[in-house]
Amino acid sequence: MAKVKEKRTPMPSQDPRERIGNFDEVALGYTVEMAVEEAKRCLQCKRPTCLEGCPVQVQIPEFIALVAEGDFLGAARKIKETNSLPAICGRVCPQEEQCEIRCVLGKKWEPVAIGRLERFVADYERLHGEGDDIQRVPSNGRKVAVVGSGPAGLTCAGDLAKLGYEVTIFEALHAPGGVLVYGIPEFRLPKEIVRAEVETIRKLGVRILTNVVVGKTVTIDQLLADGYEAVFVGSGAGLPRFMNIPGENLNGVYSANEFLTRVNLMKGYLFPEWDTPVKVGKRVAVVGGGNVAMDAVRCSLRLGVEEAYIIYRRSEKEVPARAEEVEHAKEEGVKFKFLTNPVRILGTEDGWVKAMECLRMELGEPDASGRRRPIPVKGSEHIIEVDTVIMALGTSPNPLIAGSTSGLETTSWGGIIIDEETGQTSRPEVFAGGDAVTGAATVILAMGAGKRAAKGIHEYLTKGS
C-alpha cells in the first residue's frame, strides 16, 4: 500500500484581490483528480470515529471509498441516504470540529478533507447526475406541516416525505431556504445550489408555500384543525440582538440580519438594477466573532468599503466562526480587533455613525459557556472611526409562534422546550428544532434537529397503529 500523504489536497480558490471585487464563490472545489487523490488518503478504519461527529450520520468512510473508486454518483447516493442537503453541508459545516477533528489521520498529520469531498460529490451529481434516482414514495395520506424552509425544515420535510407523509412547508419570506438564502452570502453558498437542493426536496413531493407567516397568517392550532396531524417548527433565528449601548439607533447601525438580508435575499449589491438599497460607507465595524460576523464583514468588502474591522470581545482562540471563514476574511484584508468591546457609538450632528468607542478586554476565569470571560481593562477607552456598524451578536427566538400557540412551553429567553430525542414540545402534536429551540447555531445542527424530529413525528403518528 502506498504511503499516505501527510497533507490534505488543497482546494483551489479565487485570488483574494480579485474576489473582493465580486460575489462569486470563493472556494472553487476539487477536480475529479483532486477528489480521488484526497479520497485515497482515507484509511477506511474498521471502527471509524469520524461518523460520531456528524449530526446527520453521513456514512463517511463508505462514500469516500466510492469516491476513491471513481463511482461519484454512487458516493452521492450513499451520502443522500442520510443527508438531504450535501452540497450545502460540504460548504458550510464546521467540519473541523465535527467529523474531521475525529479523523485518525489528524492525530499525526492533516485529517482527510471530508467536507471538501462531500462538496465535490454533491456538485458532481448536480452537474452529471441523471436526476432520476429520486424515488417518490407513495403517499400514506397523512398530512404534516413544517414551519420554515431553512435547514431544519427542509431536512425534516425531506425525511418525512421519504416515509410517505404529505408535507407542506410554510415559509414567511418570498423565497424558500431560510438562512441559506437570506443569511449566507452568494460567495460562500451560491443560491443556485440552494435552489437545486430545494428542488430535490420538492421532487420528493413536498409542497412549499411562501408568504405565509405562521403565527400571523395562520396559527399552529388552525393548521392542526385543518387536518395536519403534526407540525414541525423550524422557524429559525428570530429577533436580532443588540448591545443596548448608546448610539445603537443612529443611522448606519445595522443588525447583521438586516445587512445580510439586504445583500443576499434582496440582492442589494445589484442596486439600482435591483430595487433594495444597502449602504456601507467607507469604514465598517462588525461586532461579533461568529460565521454571521464573517459573512457580514466580507460582504461589506465586496460592496467597496476601504476598511473593514471585526470587533470581538474575546481572543482569536475563542472565535466561534469556521476556521476557513476567518482565514478567508484575513486573506481579503479584514482587520481583526480581538479583546475589544464597544461601549458606545458616536454620531454626527445629523444622526449618522461617525465612530465607535471601545474598551480593551482581558480574559478572566471561564464563564458558563466554558470560555474565559472577557473583563474590561480600566482606562483602555479608545475610538475607532467608522461610518457603519453591524451588530452580529446572535438572535433571540421569534415570539410569533410561541405567542400564538396555546400550551407551547418556552425557556426564559424564548426558546421552545423540546424532548432532545424526539423534538416533541409540550404540545404532543407539535415538534421543534433548529435555532427556534437552541438560539443561533449552525446549519448542520439545525439539520440534525430536523432529522430527529422527523423520526419523532413518525414514531408519534404510528404509535399504536
Add this chain to the structure above:
Amino acid sequence: MFKIVKRRDLTPVTKLFVVDAPLVARSAKPGQFVIVRIREQGERIPLTIADYDPEAGTVTIIFQEVGMTTRLMGELKEGDELLDFVGPLGQAAPEVTEGNVIFVGGGFGVAPIYPIAKQYFNAGVHVESIIGARTKDLLILKEEMETVSHRLHVATDDGSLGHKGFVTEVLQRMIDEGQRMDIVVAIGPMVMMRAVTEVTRPYGIKTLVSVDPIMVDGTGMCGACRVTVGGKTKFACVDGPIFDAHEVDFDEAVRRGKMYAEEERRANEACRCGGGA
C-alpha cells in the same frame, strides 16, 4: 401571485387595490399591515391594511405614489397580479368598546384609520374623526369615514374643503370646547403625528400613533424598523406599528426614515417610471 380584483384611483397619486388574498383576509385585524413585492428584483414594502373581507377573501390596500415601487404599482391594472403579499403583520389596534375616541387622519393616513374607526364604531364607541389633506382633491375616504363616525371634520391646508388649516387646529378647538375624549388615534405623515402628540400631551389624553418606518422582512428578523418607545428599542413590525404617542421618540423616527433618501432619489431617477406628482 395575488390578483388585483379592483382598482380605484382616489386621487391622482393615491390608489386603492382590492387584492385577492384569502389567508390574509381570514386573519387580518384593524391596525395590521402587509408586505408587498411586485417583481423579482423588487423591494419589500410595508402597506397598512385599509380594509378586509374574510368572506370574499380580499384585502384592501391604499398607497401613495411616492417611491419607485409605489409608482410601478400605480401602473398596475385590475386583473394584474402582485408577486408577493404577506400578512397580516404587526399587532392589531387595541380593542375598544366604549367611550369617546377621536380619529385624526392626515393624507393617505386616513387609509389605516378607516378599519380601526369602523371596528370601534360598530363596537359602540362614540367616534369623531378629523381628516385632512393639502387640498380637497387629495382627501381620501371621506364618504367611508362618514359612515363610521358620529361626526366627521375635514381640514384642508388651502381651505378648499372644511376648516382652512391643519387637523391639529380642529383637534385643539375640540379640546378647548371641553369635548370628552378618552383616546386620540392619529395616523398620517410623521410631522402630523408628532404635531397631534404635542397637542394632546399637556392634557394627558391617551394618544396612539401608527409608525411607518423602513422595513425589510416585516416579521422581526431584521430590526430595520427600530423605534425608541419609552426609552426602549421596539421593533415596529412585531411590537407595533401602533404605539403610545407620548412615548415615541419622533426625532429619531424621522431621522431613521431618511436613511435611504439618497438611494430613493437615485432609484426614482433610474426607473423613470413616470406617474407620480
